[in-house]
Every structure is written in structure tokens, then in C-alpha cells.
Amino acid sequence: MNPHHWQSQIEDIADRASKDSGTSYDEYIRLxxxxxxxxFKRRPSMAVRIACDFGYSPELARKEDISK
Incomplete structure (x- = not known):
């Protein structure tokens, strides 16, 4: 996949998280x-960099994986 496709997909994810979280910023980041x-199960580094612009928290992802 190319970075433009990832950008579009990540923007869609951000829109969905924004709608689902209501007004809570912490809930938006979590979602x-x-x-x-x-x-992005394989998490290409470029996709992670793009996602960080939208609030992706790799540390939060690791904490949730540990608690499962």
C-alpha cells in the first residue's frame, strides 16, 4: 500500500473515533x-507516523495489550 492510501484510511479512522467518542478527548485517543x-495489524512505520499526527499512542496500545 502507498502512504496516500494510509493517510485516507487513517483520516477515516480518526473521523469514526471522533464521532464515537463524543466530546471526550481521552476517549477519542483510546478509540x-x-x-x-x-x-493496521502489522503497523508499517509510515502508517504509525501518520497516525501519531491524529493522536495515536503506541504506549497506550502496549498497555492495553498487556492488560488482555
Whole structure:
């Protein structure tokens, strides 16, 4: 896949997280991270860099993986 496709996909994920989280920024970050991790199981480094611009938190993803 190319970075332009990832950008579009990540923007869609951000929109979904924004709608689903209501007005809570913490919930937006949690949902965005969860949705991103589901969509990008292999997490290419370029996709992670793009996602960080939208609030992706790699540390949060690791904490949630540990608690499962």
C-alpha cells in the first residue's frame, strides 16, 4: 500500500473515533488507538507516523495489550 492510501484510511479512522467518542478527548485517543491497531495489524512505520499526527499512542496500545 502507498502512504496516500494510509493517510485516507487513517483520516477515516480518526473521523469514526471522533464521532464515537463524543466530546471526550481521552476517549477519542483510546478509540483512535484501538481502531488503528485493528486496521493496521502489522503497523508499517509510515502508517504509525501518520497516525501519531491524529493522536495515536503506541504506549497506550502496549498497555492495553498487556492488560488482555
Amino acid at each position: 483512535f488507538t484501538q481502531y488503528f491497531d485493528r486496521a
